[in-house]
Amino acid sequence: MTAAQQPRTSNSAENPWPVRSVSTKVTQWIDRLGSIWVEGQITQINVRPGTRTAFVVLRDPAADMSLTVTCTPELIRDSPVALTEGSRVIMFGKLAFYPGRGTISLRVTEIRAIGIGELLARIERLRALLAAEGLFDPRLKRPIPFLPRTIGLVTGRASAAERDVVSVAQSRWPAVRFVIKNVAVQGPTAVPQLLTAIAELDADADVDVVILARGGGSVEDLLPFSDETLCRAIVAARTPIVSAIGHEPDSPLSDYVADLRAATPTDAAKRVVPDANAEQALVADYRGRAVAALRGWVERELRVIGQIRSRPALAEPTRDLAGRADEIAMLRQAARRDIVRALDLEGTRAAHLRERLTTLGPAATLARGYAVVQRMNGSADPHVLRSVADAPPGAQLRIRVADGAVSAASLGPHR
Template sequence: MRFYQESAAMGGPAAGGQQPSGESNAMDSISNGPKPLDQLPRLARDTTAENPWPVSVVSQKYHDAVERWPGAWIEGQIVEINMRRASSGYITLRDSFEEISISVMGFRNFVALAKDFRQGDRVVVHGRPNIWVKATRLSFQADDIRRIGAGDLKAQIDELRKKLKGEGLFDADNKVELPEFPSCIGLICAPQARAEGDVITNVNLRWPAVSFKVIHAHVQGPQCPPDVIAAIQKLDADPDVDVIIVARGGGSFEDLIGFSDEGVVRATAACQTPIVSAVGHEDDWTLIDLASDLRASTPTDAAKKVVPDVHEQWQLIGGAIQEMRMRVSAGVDNEIRLIEGYASRPSLTQPQTMLEPHQRFIDQSRQQMHMGLTRIVDDAGLTIEKLQASLTALSPQSTLDRGYAVVQTADGHVLDEAGRVKAGDRLTLTLRKGAVVAKAESALPEG
C-alpha cells in the first residue's frame, strides 16, 4: 500500500510536486551527471522535474515493493511455454474466463516440474510476483506447477464423486429428514463471516424461539477440511443440536475446493444429525452438497429451509382452528338432525304401535291354541264315548239289566255249574238292583 501511494505521488500536481519552472532548468539539472544516492529524494512525492529519480531507482523501488507481496497459487491455461533451457523457463498463462494473461518464469526446479507440460494445458502454479530490474518487467516467479487439464482438480473431484457415489454415500435412502420445528441449530462458518449473519438474522426473523451453537472454522485453504470435519463431529455428538448448517459465501472453484475433500464428504454422510450444506451461491456445487441431507443455494436459503415461518404457522393454526370449529359444528348439527329424526318416529311418538304386531301374534296364537285344544278334547270325548259303549256292552250289569242274576258261592266265586253246589250251601244272587242270599235245597246237574 505504501508503494502504491508513493508511486501515485510521482510527478504532477496531484503528487504534491512543483510545476517545472522551465524546460531549460530541468535539462540543466539532469545534465550535471548522476547524483549520489543520499542526494536523491527519498520518497516519490519529494521528486521534482529538477530533482527526479533515475530509472534504476524507480525499478529497484518497484522490485523492493513487489518482493513484500505474499506468494499465491494461480490457475490458468498455458498459451506459451519455453522450457528448452535447463536453468530457466518461461510460461504465459491466460485466465480461464477472461482475456487476461500473465508471464510466469522459473528456475531449475521449476523447469524440471514443467518440462512435460504443453500448450493448452490447464495448470495451477505456485509462486510470488517478481520485478526484473533490468527491464522493470513484472512477472510471476514460480516454484511449483500442477496439471488440472484432463486430470485437473475438477476431474479429480469428479472421479471422487463417482467413487463415493458407488459406495452409496449420496443415496437418497441415507438422507435424514429435517425436524419441522428445531429448537437448536448448529452452525459451521468462518469467524465474522457474512454467512453467519445471514443465517442467524433470517432464522430469528422466521422462528425467534430457536437457539444457535456456532463453531468457527476455516472455510478455504488447507486448514478447511480438518476444521470442518471436527466441527461436524462435535455438533453431531451434541444432543441439543437438532440440525447442522455448513455455511460459506461464494467464491472461486479453488476457494470452495475444501468442501469437496473426501474426509469432509465422509463426515457429512456419516453425520446422524440432519445436515444442510449452504456453500457458495446457487451456481456453486461441491461434493458436500451431494452428501448432505439438504442442499441450500445460499446461507439465506438455508435459514428459510431449516425453520418454518412463524407467521405462516400462525396462519396454519388459525386455519386449523377454524376448520375444527366448522367440523365440530357440522357434527353437532348432524347429530341434532338425527335426534330430531328419531324423536319424530312413531316408535317414540306412539310407542304402543310397537306392541300391536306382537299383540296380534299373541291373539292369533291363543285362538289357534284354543281351537287346537277344542279339537283334542272333542276327539278324546268321542273316544271315551266309544270305549264307554264298548264297556257297557261287555259289562255284567248289562246282563243283569236284562233280568239275569249272578250266583256266587259263600267264598265269592261265581257259580257257573250246578254240580258244584250241594244242598244247604249258602248262595248270593246279584240282581240288576241289589242281591239275595239263599240256601240251596238241591242241585240239578245238567242232563
Template sequence: MEPELVPAEPQPEQERFIAERASQTTPENPWPLHHLSQNIKTYIDKCPHTWVEGQIIELNKRARVTYLTLRDVNEEVSVPVTLFAQETARLTEELERGQRVVVQLKPDFWVKAGKLSMLGHGIRPVGLGTMLERIEKLRKQLASEGLFAEYHKKPLPVLPHRVGLITGRDSDAEKDVIRNARLRWPSVEFEVREVAVQGVHALRQVTEALRELDTHPQVDVIVIARGGGSLEDLLPFSEEALVRAVYAAQTPVVSAIGHEADSPLLDHVADLRASTPTDAGKRIVPELGEEKLRIAQARAFLKRAVEMKIDREAQGLAQVRSRPALAAPESTLLQREEDIDRLRNRALAAARSQLVRGADVVAQLRARVRALSPQQTLERGYALAQTADGTLVHDATALAPGTEVKVRVARGSFDASVTDTKESNV
C-alpha cells in the same frame, strides 16, 4: 566456576580416524561438522524431483530470485521455495498471494549455513480447467459410492428447536440466514460457528465445526453458508474430506454456498441445497403467518367435520325416534297382547277339544271293557259256580252229588248242594 577450556590444536584430518557411520561416532571420536553437513547434502541430493500442489501464502520478488512460501491446501504444512529468474520468466502471468500452483521441488542443503531449502522448477498456476476436471472426477467417484443418492438424504424437521450455522466471521451470509429465518419464525434459535470459509484453514475448521454441531443435543439442523466467490474460493466445499463428513453426519445438513450458479460438491451430498444463504434462511423454518393460517384452516375444518358428524347423528336419531316402535311403543305391546290372547284362546279350545275326544275314547273303551267283563255276563242271567276251594266249575259231571258249591249271580251269591248232574248234549 569451571575453568576455561582451551581448544586443543586441531590435528590434520588425515591423522584422525573418522567413523564411517554416524552411529559409530563417540565423544572421543566425533565427526567434524563439515563432515556431517557434507553427508546431509549427499543424502538430500539423492532425493528425486517431486511435483507438489500448494497455495502461495508469502511472496518476495528480488531481481534474479523469487522467494515464496508454499502451504498445503488442506493441512498446516508449509515450506519455503526458491525460484530463479529463468523459472519465473516462463510464466505468462505474475504469481500472486493466495494462488494455487503446481511446482516441481528439489531439496537443496546449503552446507556452509546448514540450511535446507526447496528449489522450484516448472511452476505453473492451477488453471480453472484443471480444477474443474479434478472436481468432476471426484464427483463421479463419490456418486458411484452412493454418497449423492436421494435415499440417503434426511428430511428437515418441520420446526427446528435450534439451528446450527457454520459461516464466515461477521459475514453477510450469516446475517442473511439469521435475518430471513427470524422474519419467518421470530423465536428460532441459532448455534453459530464462525470459521474460515476460504483458504487453507477452511476445510479443517468447517469440518470440525460440523462434527461439533452434529453432536450438539439441541441442534436439529445444520446450515453451511457462504457468499459467492471464485472457483478457487469455493474449493474447500468440494474437498472429499468435507463431503464425507457431511455424508456421515446424523443431523440434516443444508448447503447454502455462493449463488444459484455455484455448485460445489457439498450441494450434492447435503440433505437440502439452498440456492443462496437467503434462500436457506427461508427454507429451514416455516413462515409464522402461513402456519397460523394453516392452523386456523385446520381448526375450521375440524369444526365443520364435528358439526357435520353431530348433524348426521342427530338426523339418524330423529329417524330412529320416528319409527313406530319408539314413537308409540304401547301399540306394539297391545298388538303383542292381542296375539297372546288369541294364542291363549286357541290353546284353550284345542285343549278342550282334546279333552272331549279323550273322554269319548275313554267312554268307548269303558263300554267295551264292560261288555267283555264277567259282570256283564252275569247281568244277562248267567251264574258262576265255584267249589269250596274257589275253583270254577266248568264240567258238571265232575261234581259228585252232595258237593257244596257257591253260586255267584249278578247281584250277590248263594251256597248250593249238588243233587244231580247231567251231561250236556251240545
C-alpha cells in the same frame, strides 16, 4: 579434506556431529529427491525490482502447510495466465537446502496455472471417485432434527450469509440459538479453518445441526467446498450438516456429501428451523380436522344406531311376539276343539259300550225274568248253583230276581 573436516560416521553424546556435517547430510538427502511436480495455491508473491530472484509462498489448500518457492522474475511476469495470490498452480522444480540459513526452498523452472476447465475436470473426477465410494448414498444421510436446540453456523465473518441465516431463523423461531464459527470461505486458508470449525461444532453436545453457509461466487471462490478432505470430514461427522453454498446453480461437492442441500443460506434457515406461526396454524388445522373427523364419526355412528333402531325387530320388539301369541291362541283353540271332539267321540263310544255291557249284564237278564240262585253256606260266601247236586234237600238258598232277593230252602231234585 582433513580428518577433522570429514564427517564422522558414528554419532553419540560423546561423539556428536557438527552443524556442517548435518547440513551436508541434509543437502545430500534432499538432492536425492531430484526434480518434482508440486501443486498448490499461491498465497504470497514477492518480485522486487532489480533482483534476480522472485519469492513465492505455495500453500496446500487442504492443510496448514506451505513451501517457499524461488524462481526468476521473468517466470512470474511472462506466465500466460496472470499469477496472483490465490491462484492454483502446478510447479516443476528441485528442492534446495541452504546451509547458511538452514532453510529449504523449491527452485522452480516451470509454472503452469490451473485453468477453470482443469479445475472443473478435477472436481468431476473427484465427484466420480466419491460417488464410487458410496459417499453420496442417501442411506448415509442423517435426519435433520425437527426443532434443533442449537445450530452451529460456519460462515464468513460479517457476511451476508450469516445475516440471512440468523435473521430468517430467528424470525421463524425466536428461541433458536446459534454457535457461530467465522472462518475464511475462500482462499488458501479456507479448508483448514473449515475443518477446524466442523470438528469443534461436531464435538459440541449442544449443537444439533451444522450449517455451512456462503454466498455465491466464481468457481475459484467456491473451490474449498469441493475439497476432498472437507468432503470426507462432512461424511465422518456425527452431527447432521447442511450445505448452503452459493446460489441455486452452484453445486460444490459439499452439496452431495452433506445430509441436506440448501439452495441458498436463506433456504437453509427455512429448512432447518420450523416457522412458529406456520406450525401453530398447522396444529390448529390438525385440531380442526380432528374435531371434524370425530364429529363426522359420531354422526355416522348415530346414523347407524338410528338405522338399527328403525328396524322392525327393535322398533316394535313385541310385534313378532304378538303375532306368535295370536298363532298360539289359534293353535290352542284348535287343540282344544280336537281334544273336545276326541273326548266326545270317546264318550259316545264309552256310552255305547256301557249300553252293551248293560244289555249283557246280569241285571238285564234278571229284568227279562231270570233269577240267580245261590247256596248259603253259613259264614262262607254264597256260590251260584250250577247243578241240582249243589242243592240237596234242606240247603238254604238265596234267590235273586230283578227287584230284589228272597230266601228259600231246597226240597231236593224235582222229579
